[in-house]
Amino acid sequence: MMNEKSTFLGEDGLIYCSVCKEPKESFYPSDFLFGLKKHPRQCACDRKEREEMEKYFREKERKQLIERNRKNCFEEPEMLQCTFQNSTEDNFAFQTVKKYVSNWKEMKKKRMGYLLWGPVGTGKSYLARCIANALLDCEVTVKMMNVGGILNDLFAAEDKKEYIRCLMKYDLLIIDDLGAERNSEYATEIVFSVVDARYRSGKPLIIMTNLSLVKMKSETDAGKRRIYDRILEMCVPMKMDGDSKREKLATNKIHDMKEVLNL
Template identity: 55%
Template sequence: MREEDTVCVGSDGLQYCKACGEAKEAFFPKGDFMGMKKHSRQCACDRKAYEEEQKYFKDKEHRELVSRNTSICFDESRMEEWTFENADMSDAVMHKAKKYVDNWEKMKRNHIGCLFWGPVGTGKSYVAGCIANDLLKREVTVKMTNFNTIIDDIFPLADKTEYINALASYQLLIIDDLGVERNSEYALGIIFSVIDRRIRSGRPLIITTNLPLKEIKSETMLDKRRIYDRILEMCTPMYVGGTSKREAIASMKMEKAKTLLNANRGEEKCE
């Protein structure tokens, strides 16, 4: 659109926006400046266009940051679907997890973490994943991993301290499935170093485990005792019980498969 179609000249000699009616020029307060008597100014339309442009680039930057942090956080893309929006929020533990996220600044300031413990398949990892995804949307850096992955990653490294410090740098670190890793002296040494460094960083830690809380608290093996004591020092235990969600999903898939296979058999008979 041509400029003459959007502006007009007022009786004072200034240009005005035909759409909003505001002046697009203004006189210098002291008469002139370097030989010029007037200068450009934004009308309401210009200001709105500028705000929309700034919002577009800010939203784009936010989406790119969240996408980048999410790809770093998870080892499996399916974990990106573990959200409060997809969860049963009537569940007491899920409700507490959401409150943890909503009070994140206080949790971070007071170095408060969580220990989600309970039987296999009850959704402990899912709860932790929901926390991770919600915080990622808020531009919080999160890393969700497990000690088997950490031990495999760290084994060939000459400088193991750099890797451990990197884990400590995330605003939230989530260690999934504590207790399934190897019990060798080397593995327990790495686990202790990661946990100890995380505590000294002053940043929150979330742990999920199938180990009973009683077993964690009564562990007699010295190397494990040192690890568990530090975890209980900063992580509030939360029991995640109920029926196994994995078994329920497997049963549902089996019934679905039976239905499809029986339907296909019926179609073959009709032919």
């Protein structure tokens, strides 16, 4: 911060900054109507200070925007904790999606998404949340929902088309628990309309499902077949078969218990 004391009067009659040695005043052009008059000007220090201030406010705005996007992305606050930084996982799937995140612009242009499939407890949702959080940090808008949530929302929505349109605004849409919905024509129809709208929006989609790839590819129900075909057009299938997290947790608990009980 400049203060008055750190200036000096130059031989030309202008006040100078004693730090950067630039004048803090300048003369109006000599043919100016009222003669030789001075006006203040910013020295290098002032300009730097102003730039830093602007940078500070820009950064603050950016962070606020990211926080708004993040709140908007997840349905439950604990999902905010699922980040690559917080994770100790380093399996193939993690390494692959980290590359996906760092090449996001290219992936987005190519409309590349993932179909993360595999049994319950293999960390599909966790992985997807890590992707979401990493992209949110880069000002990408992401929406993560499970199929049940979409069905409930759409059932209640007054304007269903508008609801679907809103889902398409996000740079990345992540849908969890495909195949866990109640088996009904209505549900199949809704899921197809969301997946198809996403396809037509030209934006990436990430899907998580407990269904196996073989099951999806050999589906005989025409309605479901339509959904899976669309998904496989947009999403690269990736099998999640890493150690089941829940199982590992259970094993650890049993181990702890044995230690405590001296078994």
